[in-house]
Amino acid sequence: MTILRSVLALGVVLGCVGAVKREDFKTCAQSGFCARNRAYAELAKETPNWISPFQMNPSSLRLKDGILTGDLIDTQEEKQPSPRPGLAFELHLLDNDAVRVRITEREGVLPRYDGVQDTVLVKPYGMAKDSSYKQLSKDTDGVLSIQYGAQRQNTVKISSAPFKIEFLVNDVTTVVLNGEGLLRFERLRKKQVEEANEEGKLNDQEARKKEGEIKIEKSALELKLEENLWEERFKDSTDSKPRGPESFGLDITFSGINHVYGIPEHATSLSLKATKGPDAPYSEPYRLYNLDVFEYEVDNPMALYGSVPFMLGHSKNSTAAVFWMNAAETWVDVEKTAEDKNSGILSWIKSKKAVPAPSTKTHWMSEAGILDVFVFLGPTQRDIFRQYSSLVGTTALPQAFSIAYHQCRWNYNTQQDVAEVDAGFDEHDIPYDVLWLDIEHTNGKRYFTWDEAKFPNPTDMQQSLANKGRKMVTIIDPHIKKDDQYHVSKEGNDLDLYIKNKDGQSAFDGWCWPGSSQWIDFYNPKARDWWASQFSYDRYKGSTKTLFTWNDMNEPSVFSGPEITIPKDVIHHGNVEHRNVHNLYGTMFHSATAQGLIQRNETNQRPFVLSRAFFAGTQRYGAIWTGDNLANWEHLEIASPMLLTIGLSGIPFSGADVGGFFGNPDAELLVRWYQAGAFYPFFRAHAHLDSKRREPWLFGEPYTSQIREAVRTRYTYLPFWYTLFHETSVDGTPIIRPMFTEFPEDETVFAMDDQYMVGDALLVKPVTKPGITRSSVYFAGNEKWFDIKDYSVEQGPGIKEVASPSDKIAVYQRAGTIVPKRERPRRSSKAMEHDPFTLVIALDNRGEASGRIYLDDGESFHYEQGDYILHEFRVSQGVLSSHDLRTESKVKVSEYVQRIGALRIERLVFLGSKIALTKVNVGDRSLQVDCTHAPNGGGHVCTVKEPQVAIGESFSLSFE
Structure with missing residues (x-):
């Protein structure tokens, strides 16, 4: 029976043909507290002159x-x-x-x-x-x-x-x-029968009879308020609910605001669709409950791998947000209305008739805990990002290599396989920084081990990659194979560090990749410290300082559990029921792993840990990705709004599996996904065990060259990306941004999620349909936009049809910005660290522009003591200047950072000049300027080679 259960559970995960199995996951009607709170809302709606009690x-x-x-x-x-x-x-x-x-x-x-x-x-x-x-x-x-x-x-x-x-x-x-x-x-209480018995008023039979009499007198909606209070079944699982019902709900109205965003993770649009009301696209509320939902559907409010109960509302006149701080299962209804009883704001329609401004009503429902909500009023979106991140933390500044390109699949099978893939990138001149190993690299799914037959010399393997400036990532999940001969398993048992069954005594036993498994209880401080200690080089044999970590399956995924996760009534340290902390489990795991990677080094090295599950605060520990997507155009298309939503909700270091995890993309889809992925904050290709090999060169020409160009584009912009990561680490501003965050008064972009901004400078419009060679791009603002490849210009505002041939997507630099780049092709980001810089200066209509660059050693925490470079570039009144923005100006930077700062700027590229520049002066030196006409009437493109200034130098350069 045990073997059969394991096979059936594995079949659920490995049966990767077809759509998600909806029957494995609850609807609101099958989730007792959601059904009760929704019934309460219906009762209020149907009751004339309803007033809150x-x-x-x-x-x-x-x-x-x-x-x-x-x-x-x-x-x-x-x-x-x-x-x-x-x-x-x-x-x-x-x-x-x-x-x-x-x-x-x-x-x-x-x-x-x-x-x-x-x-x-x-x-x-x-x-x-x-x-x-x-x-x-x-x-x-x-x-x-x-x-x-x-x-x-x-x-x-x-x-x-x-x-x-x-x-x-x-x-x-x-x-x-x-x-x-x-x-x-729902007040915590004892069952009516128990109360009656204690008072000596009724025996069990009389009590039950009395309950029945009461129910007869109640309406259907009132009866729903009493369903599934004390025990709840779903399929073959029973939730014992030993504390009884304890849910709560609250409505939150965004008055005068018709667009709300956030509450990831859902495969749906950026502007959240209604779940209630006339013509609502969805009938189910948005669910926040971390689940392993392989092959998830698009355009669906079903729960996925992560949950962040943060919602931002925006209109032309106002911006506000709420953070519902609760880690239990939560559902959110959204209803759009043009009728707002609480606001005196009026908007005018073309007929000049005054009507109430549209609003959004939301209904939040959580199963347990306390009602704890934060309200942010901005007044600007940046204010909200700052306010929110000051509470839950900003993104940890990552190591520089981690924002470059990552190559992964389930699985690279042997050490020889790793060497051949690594060599393939060099042979085809495609840069990459990290090669990943999935679960098959271990000894029988025992984490912190190696399959010695397949990977006999893991240290040598990592060193071979490190010699080229490359790193490796191995997967380590929270389920521990039950095996007394496995040192991790035995220590966990001996130290009593596993999650307990509902009796609070015996360790919970479920099924995952290794078969019978137990789960580390990260709510136990001793368990967190013990887990962190497993990453030390003497315990994780075969690991080196260039080996980093991937935390998967940490919702937690339990193949034999209800909804493929752990039962809610299992017990954590401190007698905490899992239902209270479910959505935080993955973050706790993520945190302990990051702690381990920090502790293992005496060199003050930053960690890199990727997590699948997430909650508010996850950003403090590393990156996340959108889970097991499909190799089809729909999943490429939905990736942009999903990543934008996650970034808005405080977790900007995120990505989607390039190429799609399940299935086999054709060459066109794969190329288009690389072109889009080059502008994700986390850029990784990944594929399922049963998918065909799809390393970037396997489809042949012209596809190899097109993928190479996409990956190289990412590498040329790494200084810009790293600067954006520094910015978000300081104030929580998203890295990739919905158009409305940069153009908050342009109602055209409020629901736009098929194009977005990278920082404030780059506009990106991925191609997400087959056979496309031209794209409709909305150019916002009364300003110019410059194609990053040929510098042709488009004037906003308005929609323009632009070329999107097979070798490029629409990416434009915004007028008024300065973007730092490194343009020499190398095999890895490490190989670029001593390369010179190019500044691309896109002048606005006033001849002005500004931008920044942030640099440090890319590895250590020394930047926290002021060991970094932060310079602002500005063009005004014919002068390009560079100023030091470091607040710790008295701190002496290291020799290493001084060397970085001394690297030269090898090229200045001026875009949008109305006249050809004839002279550029640096002090008493005059520099040569080469100018050409930009395509499409974009003014002049003027290049200054070797201006003889350094990237970390304060300078002033005039041009005529």
């Missing part, structure tokens, strides 16, 4: 040190014979101008889990100073108002009866909590 006790409100506290009363609860204490309410005014709202039980039967903040939030965050906010007197309706913000431009209004919170910007309602009255809290 929750009221604030006005006399309980206290504001001190930036925290407002009070008692929230459920008036329905108050009608019970033995009412319980009300809910505890807190509103925190933070020093970053965000507001945190917390609601939980006061004196509950059992304490609710409140540990998510300990993992997610970067400590400490500060409270607003008393001088930065002002409490206003209550108005005649008993509404308490508080002004806050840098200029006190924001107001939060707390209405007592019914309970509602409004957030206003410059007196305009922007976000409303409980405006629709859908706040609902």
Whole structure:
């Protein structure tokens, strides 16, 4: 029976022909708490003059040190014979101008889990100073108002009866909590039968009879509110729910905002589609529950590998966001409406008739924990990114090699195979930086081991790659093969470091790649430290400092578990039920692995760890990717909105498997995917075990040359990419950006997700359909855009048909920007580190432009002590200048960074000059200028060779 179960479980994963098996995953109707909260919303909708039963006790409100506290009363609860204490309410005014709202039980039967903040939030965050906010007197309706913000431009209004919170910007309602009255809290309690028995009022039979009589008197919707409270079955699995029902829900309205974004991971559009209301494209809410969903469908709100409960809303007039800090299973309904009862904002249509501005109503439902939500009012998107990242952390600055090209498949089979693939890249002059090994490199799926027959000398293999500046990544998953002869398995048991069954005693046993397996409990501090120690060179035999790590299957994926994951009622360290922390498990694993890679070195080396599962905060530990996609055009097309959404939600270091994981792409699809992937933050090709080999040269010409050109394009822009990674590590700004983030007042781009910006400088439009040779590109703004290949120009705003032949996609540099490049083809990024630089200067209509470059050693943490170069380039009034932006100007940089700074700028390329430049002066030297006419009426392209200035030098250069 055990063997059969293993075979069937493996068959679920390996049966990779056809669509996702929807029956393996729950719908909202099959998820008890989702069904109950949705029924509550329907009950509210069908009840005339519905009013939230929750009221604030006005006399309980206290504001001190930036925290407002009070008692929230459920008036329905108050009608019970033995009412319980009300809910505890807190509103925190933070020093970053965000507001945190917390609601939980006061004196509950059992304490609710409140540990998510300990993992997610970067400590400490500060409270607003008393001088930065002002409490206003209550108005005649008993509404308490508080002004806050840098200029006190924001107001939060707390209405007592019914309970509602409004957030206003410059007196305009922007976000409303409980405006629709859908706040609902399932109080922790004992079963009715148990309560009756304790009171000695009824025996079991009478109690059940009484329950039946009560149900007869209730409506169908009211009956749904009592379904699956104490136990829940799905297929062959039973969730024991020992604590009973404890879910909660809340409606959040983005007032005057018709586009909302975020809540990854879903294979859907950037601007989230409605799940409720007339003509809603989806009937299911968006689900946030980390799951192993191979061959996932596109255009679907189903849960995938990661979850970030962050949502941003944007309109021409306002921007706002919320972060729902909860790691339990969560569902979100989205409803678009043109009717907004809470706002006085009016928009005018062509008939000049005033109508209420469109709004978006969202309904958030979580299974357990406490209600803990942050509200961000900007006022700009960059402000929101800064505010949000100050709480959950910014992206760790990666090693330089990790933003170059990675080559992977399941699996490179032997050490000889690795050598031949490595040689193939050199033979075909295609650069790459990292070669990956999947699970077959191990000894029987035992992580931290090698199959000695296939990989007899792993240290030599890594050294051979390192000699060319290349690295290796091996896969290490959280499931540990049960085997007393396997040192990792035995130590984990001896030290009691595994997740426990619901009894809290025995270790949970499930099935994954190795067969019978156990899962490390990363909520145990000893387990995290022990796991990190496994990466030391003396324990991970055959590893070197150029070997890095891939964390897969960490949702966690359990082939024998419900929905191919771990049961919710298993127990973590501290008697924490898994249902409370499910979406955080992958992040905890990611964190411990990154810790191990840091600890193994005495050389202060940054880690590189790729994770499949993710949550808010994952960005602090490494990169993620979009999981097991398919080799088809639909998955190429959906990759852009998925990556844009993930980046908006605080995790900018992300990518999609180039070529598609499942299946066999034809040559055209593969080329187009490389061209798109060259502009993903994480650029990796990957393929399934059963797919045909597809190394970049195997399709022959002209495809090899086209792929080579795409990969080389990535390498020429590595200085620009690295600068963007530094920027996001400082303030959380996404690396690839939806068009609306750069053009926030252009309503044309609010739902646009088939083209995007890389930083503020490059516009990218991938080709995502077969047979395309021309693309429709929207050029935003009243400015010029320059093709990066031939420097032809397009003038915005408007849609233009541009050439997209088989060897290129549409990529344009925005006027007014300066982009640093390195243009010499090399075999790896390491081989480029002493190459000179080119600055491409795209002048705007005023003859101005600006840009930056960030450089450090690309490997260590020395940059944290100021050992780096950060220069701003600016063109104004005929002068190109370079200025040092380092804030730690008194810190002496290392000799290495000084050498980098002394590298010369070998070429300046001026685009968009209205007249041909005739002279460029550096001090008392005059430099030669070569000018040509740009195609398509783009003015002049003027090149200055060898200006004899260094990349890390402050200089001033005039041109005429």
